[in-house]
Amino acid sequence: MAQPTLAPRLLLALWLCCLVGRANPALSMTFVHPGALSSQAELDFIKTRIQAGDQPWRGEFEQLQHSNYAKRSPHGLAHLNSQQNDATVSREDAAAAYTQALLWYFSGDTTYATNALAILDSWTHLQGFTSGAEQDRLQAGWVGSVFAQAAEIMRGYPGWRPAQIQSLQAMFKRAFYPQLNNASVWNGNVDLTQIDALLAIAVFNEDEPEFQAGLARLRARLPAYIYLTADGPLPHPIAGDGGNLPQFWFHPVRWVDGLTQETCRDNGHHAQFGLGSALHAAEVAWHQGVDVYTENQARFTAALELLATQFLACSMREVSSNPVAVSDRFDTWEVGYNHYHNRAGVALPNTQKLILEQIRPRSPRIIWNLAYETLTHANLPATPAGAPGGK
Secondary structure (H helix, E strand, O other): OOOOOOOHHHHHHHHHHHHHHHHOOOOOOOOOOOEOOOEHHHHHHHHHHHHOOOOOHHHHHHHHHOOHHHOOOOOOOOEEOOOOOHHHHHHHHHHHHHHHHHHHHHHOOHHHHHHHHHHHHHHHHOOEEOOOOOHHHHHHHHHHHHHHHHHHHHOOOOOOOHHHHHHHHHHHHHHHHHHHOOOOOOOHHHHHHHHHHHHHHHHHHOOHHHHHHHHHHHHHHHHHOEOOHHHOOOOOOOOOOOOOHHHHOOOOOOOOOOOEOOHHHHOOOHHHHHHHHHHHHHHHHHHOOOOOOHHHHHHHHHHHHHHHHHHHHOOOOOOOOOOOOOOOOOOOOHHHHHHHHHHOOOOOHHHHHHHHHHHHHHOOOEEOOEEOHHHHHOOOOOOOOOOOOOO
16 A cells, blocks of 8 residues: 655644754753653552552552463564564563563562563564564564563662663664664554654663754654544545545544544554553653643543543444444553542543453453553552652
């Protein structure tokens, strides 16, 4: 399929944002660590709750202890073909590194720290992605975001030598940046997954130009992924939509607040990846003192509530004429719910009901870049961006 360009105004705005983020030498951020998906204050809060035996944290922690990822050893590759078994190897290693980083932080057991670092170190030899297919960009998003989350937590381990940290940073630049900096023209969940990884890696690398470029892409993609009736009769255009927005959005019967670009594709799967990745990116920004949440509150909360309502009712609620599956439930609701309900005080009754009745009791805890949100973001204390607990 031909790859259409962005609408002129959106293209100009995105180009200017990226230009400022990459080229302005006056920009100067002080990155906060750990400061990707979780802050130190949040991790310390969870650790205290686990030690006290409080739920759901204690139960989630014990699940991690008994998972296969808690025992996995390194399998680092020099080259990664995302269309072969390499993809599974990289995803499993990323999940194991993150799992063991969390287990180390919450237990203090240095065995977990040693193995988490061994996994990360084994991937410093990666030269790049080799399939040459669009799948490389998605794979880089999936594994890059999780590797970066693990690395951010492990920054606090005194046994990780500066030279090892620099080797991992160099690998991210060499292997991941080329895949993440070229926005996918597939469905929006891919671009949002790339953005999630780009922001998390930029924090670990203390790379302000990449961080600003990721923010610019997030702000361009969100109104092209989550629709509000205030946008007009159709959503915002974006590269890859083929100039046919109804077709790109899989022909909704009704355009309603909170509809995502993939709701009518399969809201039980890809829509959760898109929304979850977008919220992850907003959370990373929040921990660095950038509030993407407030400017997108109407979009995010409408999307959460619409999708939760559809799941609770096992019905597409008259937005699609297709029998779209609503069966999958992933642990990707807590980040958005925690921010808007616990930090901002917004009532999200359907999201809350879904989390309590379906997500916490039985959803898989990790699938690609959607990982352990009930452990890391359930019922966190409210802290503002820029405050010690917010960072």
